[in-house]
């Protein structure tokens with residue numbers, strides 16, 4: 186079986202824990218009451234699946250409440266990278282929001298450095314995988330201005346660690362509150378500092394946000410699937426070939442109807458699609474599952490491979506890493522063909 190599930194560009198640290206680790210850590214840190222059973226914890230995280238999307242944000246509060254010291258941030262990142270490596274992932278961009286980890290006095294810089302340290306340690310132990318860290322600005326109040334200073338600091342600490350583990354900026358949180366374009370000066374600041382950025386747009390929000398993201402100079406779009414709401418939005422997505430970080434299972438988790446997801450239309454029309462897990466724990470998926478689900482819907486190996494090539498092109502990594510990934514993929518395909526279709530991997 187050809188396995189081109191190798192590149193993750195949209196993956197949240199705080200939504201991708203090992204569930205058992207999260208449970209034990211939550212007890213240890215007093216995030217859940219003593220005596221809470223593993224089953225109760227599981228229900229707490231997943232029982233709300235039928236509720237509107239923004240309800241699940243409270244689950245991120247639950248997971249973020251664990252990660253309020255450097256030790257936990259490093260440990261969670263280390264564990265995630267090891268699991269990605271075990272899944273056969275070659276390159277991943279892991280995102281988190283440094284401003285969400287300051288409840289016990291950490292600075293944003295300390296939080297970012299702890300995540301980078303965890304990733305670095307895992308890369309030392311697993312030389313087959315490379316990692317970049319994306320730091321998220323948060324869209325959490327009524328409008329862009331409610332945490333303006335925190336978002337500015339996110340940009341500046343990311344600049345400090347750019348090329349030393351950090352690779353870019355994102356905007357995550359409540360996409361629908363206030364004017365999406367109010368973030369433009371923040372993205373301009375990131376651009377002036379030479380920091381690549383993506384932003385969650387057209388996921389739970391209207392398709393027009395995808396146009397706003399394009400106007401604000403986004404390198405890539407987080408999700409972007411609601412660009413199908415209007416012909417003119419889709420046309421611009423196709424014309425610009427802006428890379429879309431599509432996360433199918435994460436979107437369909439309430440209905441599990443993969444067939445009605447926008448990805449099939451986007452692939453058919455020739456959009457620049459990359460496939461991603463979003464939240465491995467919350468969405469109960471991983472990249473291989475994303476590929477497997479699309480394959481069941483009739484998406485060809487060739488198309489899935491194209492999504493991987495799109496992801497290599499769209500990664501915020503240095504050119505050397507991009508070439509390493511391209512070379513590795515070509516080598517893998519060559520070995521695969523020589524073995525006439527049997528599973529064969531090369532590190």
Ligand SMILES: [Zn+2]
Nearest residue numbers: 197385407463
């Ligand atoms: Zn996301």
